[in-house]
Amino acid sequence: xxxxxxxxxxxxxxxxxxxxxxxxxxxxxxxxxxxxxxxxxxxxxxxxxxxxxxxxxxxxxxxxxxxxxxxxxxxxxxxxxxxxxxxxxxxxxxxxxxxxxxxxxxxxxxxxxxxxx
Amino acid sequence: xxxxxxxxxxxxxxxxxxxxxxxxxxxxxxxxxxxxxxxxxxxxxxxxxxxxxxxxxxxxxxxxxxxxxxxxxxxxxxxxxxxxxxxxxxxxxxxxxxxxxxxxxxxxxxxxxxxxxxx
Numbered sequence: 473x474x475x476x477x478x479x480x481x482x483x484x485x486x487x488x489x490x491x492x493x494x495x496x497x498x499x500x501x502x503x504x505x506x507x508x509x510x511x512x513x514x515x516x517x518x519x520x521x522x523x524x525x526x527x528x529x530x531x532x533x534x535x536x537x538x539x540x541x542x543x544x545x546x547x548x549x550x551x552x553x554x555x556x557x558x559x560x561x562x563x564x565x566x567x568x569x570x571x572x573x574x575x576x577x578x579x580x581x582x583x584x585x586x587x588x589x
Numbered sequence: 590x591x592x593x594x595x596x597x598x599x600x601x602x603x604x605x606x607x608x609x610x611x612x613x614x615x616x617x618x619x620x621x622x623x624x625x626x627x628x629x630x631x632x633x634x635x636x637x638x639x640x641x642x643x644x645x646x647x648x649x650x651x652x653x654x655x656x657x658x659x660x661x662x663x664x665x666x667x668x669x670x671x672x673x674x675x676x677x678x679x680x681x682x683x684x685x686x687x688x689x690x691x692x693x694x695x696x697x698x699x700x701x702x703x704x705x706x707x708x
Binding site for chain 1: 592594605606607610613614617618620621622623704705706707708
């Protein structure tokens with residue numbers, strides 16, 4: 473099944489990004505296709521390449537890894553601007569794009585799953 | 590693929606960014622081929638109350654923005670009747686005419702959607 477995911481919360485403060493990560497891994501393991509991951513609102517912080525939690529899971533690296541595997545991971549451009557997330561701050565395999573990407577994922581996916589508060 | 594999207598408004602319009610982002614996302618995706626409706630439940634109904642003045646919060650009033658959705662072909666706005674009643678609100682208190690729906694209808698609207706965007 474084609475699945476798209478939206479994340480509305482940032483890293484560590486909230487479970488959303490972690491739950492999304494585990495959901496995506498489980499879906500991939502079951503043979504589903506992830507057509508896109510959209511980082512919206514504070515969700516864009518999950519793409520900060522300077523995230524460096526001593527001895528703990530690195531949430532940004534996890535989403536970078538998904539991007540590296542060929543899954544389109546998009547952080548909302550406007551949300552990034554609001555939060556000072558400059559293009560040079562984000563991890564390499566997450567792209568910045570607008571709500572057109574969200575619309576694209578809504579159109580392509582058979583299921584759309586949101587992780588937020 | 591049929592693409593009936595329901596944007597679910599659950600939160601008060603100020604105090605967090607969700608309502609504003611939900612509105613922005615509707616405006617952003619409405620130009621694409623998606624059949625969008627908006628459903629207001631719980632504190633989400635406050636988003637439509639007339640006479641909002643959040644100037645002291647350095648926010649723009651959101652209520653007045655919702656009638657603009659008609660300009661982007663988003664015509665279907667639903668408000669949950671019990672959520673209104675629990676907050677002492679009547680349909681006349683809202684910025685626009687909306688369809689007031691029961692809990693059963695809320696369930697049907699969500700069931701009939703291909704995708705739900707909860708904010």
